[in-house]
Amino acid sequence: MSSLPVEAIEMELSHIIRKLISETTYRKSDSSLDRAAYLLLDHIASGGWSSVKSLAEEFKLDSSTISRQTSSLEKKGYVRRVPSELDRRAYTLDITKSGAEELEKNKQQRAERIGELLAGWPAEEVEQFSQLLQKFGRAIDEA
Amino acid sequence: MSSLPVEAIEMELSHIIRKLISETTYRKSDSSLDRAAYLLLDHIASGGWSSVKSLAEEFKLDSSTISRQTSSLEKKGYVRRVPSELDRRAYTLDITKSGAEELEKNKQQRAERIGELLAGWPAEEVEQFSQLLQKFGRAIDEA
């Protein structure tokens, strides 16, 4: 496929990504989670299997990167290690109460920001946008 | 606004951004433009006013960052400096033939990738998605 809408989508996504990143990175991180930490915590909180290795696969990052990111979450008290019973090298991560609170706070902040952008959109369009983004997200996963 | 679709959109965007970034960054950059260079070149090619300062404002990056990025594009021969007639400190950037070719090549590669993800989508949904992304992009600009 190589049509005009596709090219428009590509460009628009590039711009949206740039703008959203520039809002959430390199800004006064008052106390909020960066993007990586946010998604890691969300995955852990959702009960996804959370060893260093499985997180690295899930997020397509190197294990060393995940190791450092999770160490940092642990230092902040947002996650705790649960040693594997079967393998003394390995552990999984559990979210702590404070981690869950921090995650929820961040999620609300971020949703609020998106809500502002969607203010005034007809509910039907918001719903369509949500559906199409989810479909697109699945397409990436399946690719 | 703080409804379920908004929260779903927030999460989905976070995931899509992560996945698309991980595809286009830290990967074998065979010879293709990174995201910053791609959008810079596109802006310059589109005839947008392209001094270091205006690019920094447009992209919400520091002038020093733009200065380095444009130097790098210049070294590769993709842009050339046009000294300002009014201000001997300043210059604007023009795309070169080779820069335009490289941009076009990249645009096609990226569109092809997006096209794969949209393969099998009804044309009507692709069109809707394009429209909604553009509307969302405008909302970010106006915010």
Next chain:
DNA sequence: CAAATGTAATTGTATTATACAACTATAATG
């Protein structure tokens, strides 16, 4: 119009997120 102030771009330095490689401890396999 000369001095002071402001500005465009560059360069120096620090930080951060990443990858890759080397390593340690443990597990699995021949």
Next chain:
DNA sequence: CATTATAGTTGTATAATACAATTACATTTG
């Protein structure tokens, strides 16, 4: 049991960014 594989960590290099200092020029003001 010796070898090989694996989970995680740590060391090191690179890249993109911000902020600070600098340079050369422009603008404003007394």
